[in-house]
Amino acid sequence: MRNILLAAAATLAITAALTPADAQTSAQTSAPTSAQPAAQPATAAETRFEAELAGHAILPAATFAQPPADAPADFRISGRWTGPGNLRVDAPESLPGTTGPAPNGRPTGLATPFRGQPVQGFSGIKPVAGEPGAYWVVTDNGFGNRRNSGDAMLMFHKVRPDFATGQVTVERTIFLSDPDRRVPFRIATEGTERRYLTGADFDLESIQPVAGGFWFGDEFGPHLIETDAEGRVRRVIETTLDGQPLRSPDHHSLQVPATPTAGVPFRARRSGGYEGMALSPDGRTLYALLEQPLYAPNSDQPEGAFLRILEFSTERGAWTGRSLRFRLSQGATAIGDFNMIDDRRALIIERDNGEGDPSLACAQGQTPPACFHDPARLKRVVLVDLGAEEDGFVRRIGHIDLMAIRDPRNLARQRGDRAANAPANVLTFPFFTIEDVAMVDADHIIVANDNNLPFSAGRHLTRADDNEFILLRVPEFLRAR
Numbered sequence: 519m520r521n522i523l524l525a526a527a528a529t530l531a532i533t534a535a536l537t538p539a540d541a542q543t544s545a546q547t548s549a550p551t552s553a554q555p556a557a558q559p560a561t562a563a564e565t566r567f568e569a570e571l572a573g574h575a576i577l578p579a580a581t582f583a584q585p586p587a588d589a590p591a592d593f594r595i596s597g598r599w600t601g602p603g604n605l606r607v608d609a610p611e612s613l614p615g616t617t618g619p620a621p622n623g624r625p626t627g628l629a630t631p632f633r634g635q636p637v638q639g640f641s642g643i644k645p646v647a648g649e650p651g652a653y654w655v656v657t658d659n660g661f662g663n664r665r666n667s668g669d670a671m672l673m674f675h676k677v678r679p680d681f682a683t684g685q686v687t688v689e690r691t692i693f694l695s696d697p698d699r700r701v702p703f704r705i706a707t708e709g710t711e712r713r714y715l716t717g718a719d720f721d722l723e724s725i726q727p728v729a730g731g732f733w734f735g736d737e738f739g740p741h742l743i744e745t746d747a748e749g750r751v752r753r754v755i756e757t758t759l760d761g762q763p764l765r766s767p768d769h770h771s772l773q774v775p776a777t778p779t780a781g782v783p784f785r786a787r788r789s790g791g792y793e794g795m796a797l798s799p800d801g802r803t804l805y806a807l808l809e810q811p812l813y814a815p816n817s818d819q820p821e822g823a824f825l826r827i828l829e830f831s832t833e834r835g836a837w838t839g840r841s842l843r844f845r846l847s848q849g850a851t852a853i854g855d856f857n858m859i860d861d862r863r864a865l866i867i868e869r870d871n872g873e874g875d876p877s878l879a880c881a882q883g884q885t886p887p888a889c890f891h892d893p894a895r896l897k898r899v900v901l902v903d904l905g906a907e908e909d910g911f912v913r914r915i916g917h918i919d920l921m922a923i924r925d926p927r928n929l930a931r932q933r934g935d936r937a938a939n940a941p942a943n944v945l946t947f948p949f950f951t952i953e954d955v956a957m958v959d960a961d962h963i964i965v966a967n968d969n970n971l972p973f974s975a976g977r978h979l980t981r982a983d984d985n986e987f988i989l990l991r992v993p994e995f996l997r998a999r
Contacts, residue, residue, distance in 0.1 A: 564847075565916035567998065569899075571925040571945055572962060573681025573989035576932065579971055579982040582634035583691050585671060589714050590707060592669060597630030599666040607631060615972030615982060617873070617886075624887040626982035628972035630661070635671050637688060639968030640985060641793070642725040642735075642855060643954035652678045652689065655954065656725040656734065658968050660717025664738065664768055667717025668706045674725060674732070674749070679964075679987040684931045686987060692749040694722075694734075700751040703770040715751070721768075723953070724795035724855070726804065728832070733795065735806055738768040740791030742806065742830060757806075758837050759785075759828060764812075766791055785812045793953070794856025796864050804830040805904065807844065807856045807866070824911060825853060827904075842904060845911040849896040854953040854968075859996065862905035863915070865955045865963065870896040873950035873976030876921075877937035887980050894948035894976065897921050899955055899965065901998055915998050920947040920965065923990065932984075934977035949976040949983060961993040 585593040601607045613630045616623040640655040655677055660670025672694040678687045694715040696705060706716045720743065724735035731752065734743040742755040757764040765772065766786035775782060786808065793809030806828045811820040827842040844853070847868060854867035874890025881889070897920040906913040923945040930945045947965065951974070954966035967976075969983035977983050 564914050565998065567916050567918050567992060567995035569918040569920075569923050569995070570991045571923050571927070571929045571988060572991040573679070573987075574929055574931040574945075575679035575681050575684050575686050575987045577637070577677070577686035577688070577985035577987075579638075579969055579984045580628060581637040581688070581985070582632060583637050583673065583688075584634050586693055586712075586714070588712050589671070589693070590710060593635065593671055593714070595631050595633060596635050596669045596671075597632050597661055597666075598669055600630045600661045604665040617973060617975050622886050622891040624975055625980050626972045626975045627980060628982045630972065631669075635673070636971050637675065637691075638971035638985070639951070639953070639974075639983075640966055641723045641951075641953040641968050642795070643956050643964065643966060644725055644727055644857065645956055645958065646676060647727065652676055653956070653964070654725055654727055654732075655966070656722050658723070658953075658970070659721035659737075662973070664718045670717040672715040672717065672720060672722055674722075674734075679989075681987075681989055686985065694720075694743075694745060694749040694751065696751045698750065698752075701754055721789075721791070723791070723793045723809070724806075726795055726797040728797070728801055733797070733804060733832075735792030735795035737789055737791030737793065737809065738766060739770075740764065740766060740786055740806075740808070742792070742795075742804065753835075755830070755835070757786075757828065759812075759826070759841060761839070764828075785815065787811075787813070790852075794853055794866065796856045796858045798858060799861050802831065802833050803838075804832060805842075805856065805858075805864075806830060807853060809852045811846075827856075827912070842907075843911045844902065845914070847896070847898075847900075847914075850898075854951060855955045857956045859901075859957040862903055863999070864902050864904060865957065866900045866902055867952050867955050867965075868896070868898045868900050868917070869952055870894065871950065872896075873948060873974060874979070875934060875936035875940065875946050875948050877940045878935055878979070890976075890979070894921060894946070894950075897947055897949070897952055899963065899995075901995060903999070916995065918990070918992055918995055920952065923947065923988070931986075932977065935979045945988070947986075947988065949986075950974050957996065958989065960996060961991055963990050963992055963996070964988070965990060 611629040615626040641658040642656045646652040656674040660667030676690040696713040706718045721737040726733045731746040744752045765784045790810035794807035796805040814821040824843045824845045829838045829840040872892045872894040874893040876893040879893045898917045900917045901915040903913040949967040951968040953968040966987045
């Protein structure tokens with residue numbers, strides 16, 4: 519989820535379409551820092567493939583789930599800690615959501631605290647085996663960080679986009695819990711019997727269903743988390759790289775040192791853990807992809823303009839010690855999701871930090887909310903070959919541009935705010951965080967956004983983003999090698 523800078527912002531008063539990917543995701547990337555690398559072109563020869571819209575379905579932003587009957591009563595309200603200083607605010611809908619502080623922040627029209635648990639943005643997707651048209655999606659961690667998400671329950675859903683009607687049905691919601699006390703550190707609901715997990719415990723960003731359960735990728739540790747089919751934790755796996763622990767500043771073992779001059783050892787960035795996680799078709803290997811570049815050892819500078827893919831053996835329950843490198847293209851700052859399409863090729867969402875249609879970019883002297891001050895420019899799905907390398911990096915085969923989706927049949931359900939002369943037969947997907955991609959069949963992929971409820975407004979200038987699912991026809995892309 520985006521870096522919403524709440525302390526400042528809060529002060530401003532699926533029938534299937536076809537049957538045959540201090541705040542949540544990338545929170546700290548919304549404002550580039552000196553520690554971010556200057557990305558180089560991924561490859562001069564990379565091919566761009568065309569994508570055609572085959573369906574568009576929308577789950578409204580204000581979609582909520584009720585907590586289980588045995589959950590603590592305070593989960594009936596969520597988002598109490600999203601105000602200035604993360605201090606409690608109990609009055610529902612009293613803190614207006616904005617995309618950030620003035621002068622660039624825009625109102626989104628929704629306000630916290632919410633009544634119930636927001637189904638909100640999805641940060642990972644995978645087709646449900648044996649149920650064409652249904653997908654597992656995981657809800658992002660809550661409201662942005664450990665401090666403000668203690669009343670946000672961790673959950674995932676089975677959803678069904680109906681591209682004929684444009685609606686999305688949430689068929690089932692499963693809440694994560696730790697009744698067997700497998701989480702090794704203190705959790706927010708430590709003293710309860712079911713021990714439901716919250717956004718103060720983990721930041722779930724990726725999901726892979728397996729026989730009898732699920733694997734999730736977490737950004738806070740970063741960790742791998744295995745659960746049974748009902749979301750009960752079986753184990754939490756710490757990350758190692760080159761034989762050493764790999765930690766982010768949100769790792770449970772770290773704390774502010776007692777002296778201002780003392781350092782805290784970590785290499786993964788805040789909101790830079792496992793944003794994408796792919797599973798090999800045989801189920802034996804997980805490929806965990808970090809969202810942002812690691813810091814170089816003992817440095818505040820990145821190790822390079824690339825991301826690490828760490829290999830984990832599900833059979834042995836251990837890291838193999840092997841890692842691959844995914845090179846970012848020029849203008850990209852992070853990835854959004856990662857899924858295999860066969861035994862060696864995979865889809866990766868690559869993005870910048872902008873949101874909004876570039877046709878409404880702020881002109882000189884113009885300010886939000888009349889325009890987008892940092893519109894979306896680079897939103898892509900990249901096809902890679904994990905079995906081949908070029909100059910030490912995973913080979914990039916080609917990409918599709920999510921900012922130039924062909925729509926000759928006028929299937930788009932909404933196009934949002936854009937210039938009057940914007941092409942009518944083109945759909946842009948101009949969201950800050952696009953965190954869901956998977957192959958549907960030999961010709962189609964599905965893509966969805968994380969809407970960072972209520973802190974993102976990329977489709978409209980002053981309206982919170984919905985959860986949008988788009989079906990894309992990309993046969994040449996999926997056949998490329």
